[in-house]
Amino acid sequence: MKGKDEIRDTVKSFCQGMMAQLAEEYGTDYEGLKAKWLEIHEIYLETVNSFLEQWAENQSAAGSREAEPQIISAQQAVLEITDRDTGIICRRILPLEYVETDNGIRLSGETIDGYPSHLAFLSDTGMNRMKDILGKGPDTHRCR
DSSP states (O other): OOOOOHHHHHHHHHHHHHHHHHHHHHHHHHHHHHHHHHHHHHHHHHHHHHHHHHHHHHHHHHTSSSSSSOOEEEEEEEEEOOTOOOOOOOEEEEEEEEEETTTTEEEEEEEESEEEEEEEEHHHHHHHHHHHHOOSSOOOOOTT
């Protein structure tokens, strides 16, 4: 198995070659180059995500995970944005806690003053449960 430095060098060399090819193809057409790069980047993310999902499913099928509620969590998150004016892609690693369940996603961090802060994004399942708790759900039991 290749070491971390060897893998990094291989990926770096591949990316430099790809960018050199794009620069040659698009010349001074920055918008065209940027659009093609975003397309390639999206394909890369789809490919990696597909591989990781398949790998996780294989691990689950092999018995490494028991049938339990799936919780995804991390102590940091990567934020990637494209500046709307310049089109420049920025990627930042943020020190915030990420927790995802079937109810939704919760991001936790601190305000600029150091106070705890949370953002919650509820899934459809989470919204339906919230409606049930507040008495706004259906008048029938969902376990029938």
